[in-house]
Amino acid sequence: MSNKAKAKDGLTLRVLKNPSGWSSIGLIVAVIIYGFVAPLLSKWDPNEPDVYSVLGGPDANHFFGTDSAGRDVFTRLAYSTQFSLETAALAVVIALAIGVVGGLIAGYFGGWFDAVSSWMTSILMALPGLVVLLAAMAVIGPTMWGAMAIFGVLLSPAYFRLVYSTVRGVRNELYVDAARVSGLSDFRIIGRHILGVVRAPIIIQTAIVASIAIAIQSGIEFLGLGDKDTPSWGAMLNDAFRQIYDSPGLLIWPSTTIALVTIALVIFANTVRDELERTGPRSKTIKGSGKSEEQLAADAAEVPTIWHEAPGRSSESLISVSNLAVGYPNGQGGVKQVVHNVNLTVNRGEVVGLIGESGSGKTQTAFAVLGLLPAGGKAVAGSIIFDGKELVTTSAKEYDKIRGGRISYIPQEPMSNLDPSFTIGSQLVEPMMIVLGLSRRQANEKAIALLTRVGIPNPKLTMKKYPHEVSGGQAQRVLIAGAVSCDPDLIIADEPTTALDVTVQAEVLDLLRDLQKETNTALLLVTHNFGVVADLCDYINVMQSGRIVEAGPVLDIFENAKHPYTQSLLDSILEGGPARGAYEAPKGNK
Amino acid sequence: MLFAVSFLAYFLLYIGAGNVARLVLGLQATPEQISELNEQLGLNRPFIEQFLGWLSGAVRLDFGESWTMPETVNEVLFPRLGVTLTIVALTTVVAAIVAIVLGTLAAIHGGFIDRIVQFVGLIGFAVPGFLVAFFLVTLFAIQIPIFNAVGYVEFAESPSEWAKSITLPVAALALSAVASVAQQVRGSVSDAINMDYVRTLRARGLSFNRVVYKHVLRNAGGPALSILGVQFVGMLGGAVLVEQIFAISGLGPYAVSSTAMSDIPAVMGLVVVTALVVIVVNLVIDLLSAALNPKVRLS
Numbered sequence: 079m080s081n082k083a084k085a086k087d088g089l090t091l092r093v094l095k096n097p098s099g100w101s102s103i104g105l106i107v108a109v110i111i112y113g114f115v116a117p118l119l120s121k122w123d124p125n126e127p128d129v130y131s132v133l134g135g136p137d138a139n140h141f142f143g144t145d146s147a148g149r150d151v152f153t154r155l156a157y158s159t160q161f162s163l164e165t166a167a168l169a170v171v172i173a174l175a176i177g178v179v180g181g182l183i184a185g186y187f188g189g190w191f192d193a194v195s196s197w198m199t200s201i202l203m204a205l206p207g208l209v210v211l212l213a214a215m216a217v218i219g220p221t222m223w224g225a226m227a228i229f230g231v232l233l234s235p236a237y238f239r240l241v242y243s244t245v246r247g248v249r250n251e252l253y254v255d256a257a258r259v260s261g262l263s264d265f266r267i268i269g270r271h272i273l274g275v276v277r278a279p280i281i282i283q284t285a286i287v288a289s290i291a292i293a294i295q296s297g298i299e300f301l302g303l304g305d306k307d308t309p310s311w312g313a314m315l316n317d318a319f320r321q322i323y324d325s326p327g328l329l330i331w332p333s334t335t336i337a338l339v340t341i342a343l344v345i346f347a348n349t350v351r352d353e354l355e356r357t358g359p360r361s362k363t364i365k366g367s368g369k370s371e372e373q374l375a376a377d378a379a380e381v382p383t384i385w386h387e388a389p390g391r392s393s394e395s396l397i398s399v400s401n402l403a404v405g406y407p408n409g410q411g412g413v414k415q416v417v418h419n420v421n422l423t424v425n426r427g428e429v430v431g432l433i434g435e436s437g438s439g440k441t442q443t444a445f446a447v448l449g450l451l452p453a454g455g456k457a458v459a460g461s462i463i464f465d466g467k468e469l470v471t472t473s474a475k476e477y478d479k480i481r482g483g484r485i486s487y488i489p490q491e492p493m494s495n496l497d498p499s500f501t502i503g504s505q506l507v508e509p510m511m512i513v514l515g516l517s518r519r520q521a522n523e524k525a526i527a528l529l530t531r532v533g534i535p536n537p538k539l540t541m542k543k544y545p546h547e548v549s550g551g552q553a554q555r556v557l558i559a560g561a562v563s564c565d566p567d568l569i570i571a572d573e574p575t576t577a578l579d580v581t582v583q584a585e586v587l588d589l590l591r592d593l594q595k596e597t598n599t600a601l602l603l604v605t606h607n608f609g610v611v612a613d614l615c616d617y618i619n620v621m622q623s624g625r626i627v628e629a630g631p632v633l634d635i636f637e638n639a640k641h642p643y644t645q646s647l648l649d650s651i652l653e654g655g656p657a658r659g660a661y662e663a664p665k666g667n668k
Numbered sequence: 669m670l671f672a673v674s675f676l677a678y679f680l681l682y683i684g685a686g687n688v689a690r691l692v693l694g695l696q697a698t699p700e701q702i703s704e705l706n707e708q709l710g711l712n713r714p715f716i717e718q719f720l721g722w723l724s725g726a727v728r729l730d731f732g733e734s735w736t737m738p739e740t741v742n743e744v745l746f747p748r749l750g751v752t753l754t755i756v757a758l759t760t761v762v763a764a765i766v767a768i769v770l771g772t773l774a775a776i777h778g779g780f781i782d783r784i785v786q787f788v789g790l791i792g793f794a795v796p797g798f799l800v801a802f803f804l805v806t807l808f809a810i811q812i813p814i815f816n817a818v819g820y821v822e823f824a825e826s827p828s829e830w831a832k833s834i835t836l837p838v839a840a841l842a843l844s845a846v847a848s849v850a851q852q853v854r855g856s857v858s859d860a861i862n863m864d865y866v867r868t869l870r871a872r873g874l875s876f877n878r879v880v881y882k883h884v885l886r887n888a889g890g891p892a893l894s895i896l897g898v899q900f901v902g903m904l905g906g907a908v909l910v911e912q913i914f915a916i917s918g919l920g921p922y923a924v925s926s927t928a929m930s931d932i933p934a935v936m937g938l939v940v941v942t943a944l945v946v947i948v949v950n951l952v953i954d955l956l957s958a959a960l961n962p963k964v965r966l967s
Binding site: 561 | 796803862872874883886887904932939947961962
């Protein structure tokens with residue numbers, strides 16, 4: 079309980095310390111003081127006309143000048159402020175009372191009250207408030223108090239929905255259950271546990287509702303539907319608007335006051351919301367960045383890679399990454415490196431594994447090769463030579479020509495990697511038309527052939543389906559078809575089977591292996607699973623904390639892993655992970 | 669729904685209307701005159717009978733005789749409805765285009781444009797539309813007379829005069845819609861741009877612009893559309909004020925005068941027609957979202 083109180087005090091204090099917080103509160107308070115104090119001090123009557131000083135400019139007697147009837151604008155504005163704020167407050171109070179009580183009852187107890195009040199709410203929300211209000215005023219006549227009371231009812235859904243949804247969310251929480259079990263009455267549970275949760279959102283909503291009430295109140299008064307004898311912001315606007323050609327300055331005072339108050343209310347609401355969100359956990363870590371202390375230490379000390387001899391490996395590389403470092407802005411003007419000094423090579427037709435646990439930097443390395451690092455990330459050092467071309471310094475336009483046709487990508491999570499709004503067919507056809515320059519018909523035919531090849535049962539029908547209509551395994555096959563569709567030289571596959579069921583995993587790996595053999599495409603396989611590596615790869619690179627710690631031919635590493643991290647990865651596959659392929663426990667390892 | 673609104677409105681308005689005949693004829697009216705008018709307006713019949721009579725007309729969109737004007741409600745209402753719908757529909761289109769462009773630019777480029785969108789968002793959300801209208805009239809019709817301050821010219825009469833008469837009202841109404849829709853577009857574009865499929869599509873060789881304008885905007889469109897629908901309802905209310913300021917003979921001034929004179933049949937006609945427009949617009953928005961989002965289409 080004391081924690082809660084502290085958090086609440088913290089919020090109030092933080093809002094007051096925030097420049098937009100204290101200035102908006104200060105402005106609202108100043109306007110209130112003006113509205114309620116100035117009439118007591120002024121020698122003028124807000125309604126008494128004075129034919130000798132019509133439309134006078136500001137002077138020592140009339141601070142803001144006089145209006146078309148010679149009334150003192152300063153005094154009239156003060157009385158108006160008082161009246162407008164009071165009537166707007168009435169609307170807010172009524173909306174609060176109905177909305178909060180209704181929302182609590184409907185949310186906490188449910189039942190018929192829930193159904194009826196939700197239905198009423200949707201009716202109230204369906205019509206423009208001003209039109210309903212005008213209709214009501216046709217009956218009740220020109221009384222602003224009555225109109226704003228009705229407007230309060232019209233505004234109540236704003237609170238109702240807020241409280242209702244919060245209460246629905248909270249009422250099944252464990253601590254509410256606990257309170258119920260321990261014998262607290264519903265009334266006390268609502269008062270203690272539930273109101274506490276909705277208090278801050280209600281404050282935000284109140285500021286916004288108040289600004290709407292002020293806008294509507296002034297609008298109706300401006301239309302001349304209010305009480306003619308009471309000074310109000312809207313009535314002053316109406317009067318000033320008639321003189322817009324003779325004395326446009328008259329509009330300034332009431333409009334500025336209204337605008338300042340409404341803007342201050344909205345800024346106040348935004349400030350409270352921002353401060354409230356700041357209370358929550360602030361997690362904005364970049365995926366793949368192990369920010370631990372150990373890693374910082376590792377940054378300092380250069381860790382050498384253990385290279386295993388690879389006799390007979392061609393020296394003509396398709397892609398060669400050397401001394402690559404990937405970094406993100408750390409928010410203080412510096413760069414946070416997540417990949418350090420990475421060297422790896424893939425030759426034509428080879429399958430090369432990049433293995434490590436999540437956060438080791440393997441996916442970051444893959445994205446760097448694709449030139450598609452998340453916002454802010456970039457290759458800060460080193461080079462990536464692809465088929466004789468330096469990619470690190472390549473322009474965005476040039477890179478667009480390399481991706482798809484030369485280097486392509488198979489992602490990890492099949493569902494989120496298909497655009498939900500387009501058919502599977504159109505997502506396959508579009509790149510082929512651009513990259514290969516095919517006509518729509520040619521691309522369609524090729525897409526159907528590809529879907530057949532990757533084992534989709536009814537390719538013509540699947541072309542017309544949307545991603546949510548196919549299974550995860552099928553979606554992954556579609557993505558593989560997409561990756562090979564433009565005949566690339568290198569495919570980067572990022573955990574291509576991790577998100578799939580075990581049985582489907584085996585099929586997808588078979589498919590990948592067959593496709594790779596058929597087309598002799600080079601494959602860079604990013605994975606955390608040694609089983610997958612064993613199945614497919616010729617060479618592997620083991621990555622830990624953004625570095626490659628061990629690299630070499632796959633058999634050699636399996637039989638003779640030297641780095642403790644590689645050994646522990648191998649151990650983990652023997653203990654828990656699903657064993658794959660024909661490999662038995664490597665000897666000399668344990 | 670529409671029936672519920674009409675019944676509720678009719679019930680409340682007639683119960684509250686009190687002695688209509690005296691209101692219409694003034695205090696000097698003799699009892700004979702009053703009973704004659706009551707007879708004429710059918711006000712001496714039982715409530716249910718009155719309502720059913722009104723309803724049988726209303727379902728054919730016939731809202732009967734006005735209490736205060738020689739014309740029937742329909743003769744005044746429908747020509748004015750056309751004017752208001754022209755303004756509101758045009759505003760919706762303008763607001764949608766401006767908001768999509770601003771919101772997308774803000775999400776992608778950030779920085780200066782983003783701050784402008786935030787600022788417009790605050791002003792447009794906080795400042796009532798009719799104050800914006802005053803500002804625009806003073807600046808662009810009086811100080812620098814480029815546009816018309818008052819009146820509405822039919823497009824058929826003179827397209828250029830039509831444009832001059834409609835620009836400021838549309839601008840005044842559009843600001844708040846632009847403000848909220850642009851914020852929504854900004855948010856959903858920045859969400860959509862970080863989706864996995866954006867990276868995958870780019871990895872297949874599509875350029876950044878192509879992915880943004882074809883795939884990201886399509887996916888960001890749904891939420892923006894529903895906000896636009898909410899804004900449209902708000903605009904129907906805002907139009908009342910803006911039409912009054914620009915002396916445009918739309919529904920606004922009619923609503924004001926009917927309210928001031930307690931012309932209940934006219935008010936009923938306005939409420940029903942507005943509700944009808946809102947229902948039709950919501951239907952259109954639903955259909956458009958379904959066209960944008962295949963998941964909605966199926967369910």
